[in-house]
Amino acid sequence: MQAGADVKALVTQVCVMPPAEKSDMKERILATADKLFYLQGIRAIGVDTIAAEIGISKRTLYNHFPSKDALIAAYLERRFVAQRPSDKQPAEQILATFDSLERRFAAKDFRGCPFVNAVAELGPQDRAVKKIAVAFKESRRLWFRDRLNELGVANADALATQLVLLVDGSIAQDLVRDDPAMARAAKEAAKVLLRNAGVDVGGDATKAAKGRKQTPQ
Amino acid sequence: MQAGADVKALVTQVCVMPPAEKSDMKERILATADKLFYLQGIRAIGVDTIAAEIGISKRTLYNHFPSKDALIAAYLERRFVAQRPSDKQPAEQILATFDSLERRFAAKDFRGCPFVNAVAELGPQDRAVKKIAVAFKESRRLWFRDRLNELGVANADALATQLVLLVDGSIAQDLVRDDPAMARAAKEAAKVLLRNAGVDVGGDATKAAKGRKQTPQ
DNA sequence: GCTTGATTACACCGACCTGTGTAATCTAGA
DNA sequence: TCTAGATTACACAGGTCGGTGTAATCAAGC
CATH class of the missing domain: 1.10.357.10 (Tetracycline Repressor, domain 2)
Structure with missing residues (x-):
């Protein structure tokens, strides 16, 4: 998969769907997996734990994701957030x-x-x-x-x-x-x-310069 | 445990022992654990795998380390190598x-x-x-x-x-x-x-400076 | 009412995990 | 030779894991 495709998929997912609607089961699973995977580690969290945290059966989780590997992949893809454009310099x-x-x-x-x-x-x-x-x-x-x-x-x-x-x-x-x-x-x-590199970042251009001395070698 | 103590322990371990002698079982276990833990991951490697890799029984491993946690700690302490002194600038x-x-x-x-x-x-x-x-x-x-x-x-x-x-x-x-x-x-x-910071690191001090044009170093 | 699909509870599988208990065997030193 | 310690094989406990099978339940739309 390519970076561009990932970003596009994510933007679609985030922006096209009505925000409050679609409290999709899939999204609930992903959000919970995200929290647990990220905070505790992927290997440390079992699918049972994720299902229990949401209050659904493990079977439902497996109805939405064919395997834990697929859930892991989806978790990482969801983390792939595009940088939002800025008007700052x-x-x-x-x-x-x-x-x-x-x-x-x-x-x-x-x-x-x-x-x-x-x-x-x-x-x-x-x-x-x-x-x-x-x-x-x-x-x-x-x-x-x-x-x-x-x-x-x-x-x-x-x-x-x-x-x-x-x-x-x-x-x-x-x-x-x-x-x-x-x-x-x-x-x-x-x-x-x-x-x-010649970029003006404010402050004194030679502020931190010149440690006391050094011996030319 | 403190950094200083760790380094000292390691230096003792490395320098005091005659190098070729002491193909200690403990050291063999640690060396194998190091290889497997580092390359495949700590959670991915079971104690059975380590014992099998050396060709010893799991019981022997547990005779030298009270638990996998202890083995993990020893693995990391062994990785804590002190920087050897240098005569360079x-x-x-x-x-x-x-x-x-x-x-x-x-x-x-x-x-x-x-x-x-x-x-x-x-x-x-x-x-x-x-x-x-x-x-x-x-x-x-x-x-x-x-x-x-x-x-x-x-x-x-x-x-x-x-x-x-x-x-x-x-x-x-x-x-x-x-x-x-x-x-x-x-x-x-x-x-x-x-x-x-005023350190002479060789090369032109202002070579890479000033945005626009310059030749790659 | 009936159908369809999603969700449920729950048992179960095989694999792997850390850790222990035991009794036999090997080996080096007194 | 006797002894003591290390190592062995091996079984097993108790747990977690990913994943499946099944049959019942629930809700929405026709």
């Missing part, structure tokens, strides 16, 4: 990503990146999971790249990669340390990288 | 970290950070696992900070945090993408951050 949008990250870190139900976690849990053998995880990571990288291109940055592609490293790095660090400050650290690093 | 040491990372990414048995994976797999409820994961992450951060202090960098602490973000970010990205270039991207970003 590209540089602000990029930096706002890290503010949003910090807010999510502070929430006590944050448990890292569901895609990375799924790959870590299910292993590289699970091609389907890996595929959607790659698609998600790449979609975010391309989002950064598009913003950088809007800014006229020359090496937008390489810089976009570096920015996603900061995003995923802060997520991994927060996962083990529970420290939302990781997002701020990532933001500061991002500012340096952007400034170095 | 601090800046080189820092950058060499990313070269080493790239080499490990290229190996086909690389499966991300065992500590992050364990936390992702076992969940935040497992306090013991989380504790050692935090200790490991912090020890690496402190290693960076020490090198930066040797360089006389002013905000060594903040910069060290940013560097570990790049390390963990590249690990997470490589885990899902299988792309060793993530390590190079992290290294380039690290160079920019170091340069911005």
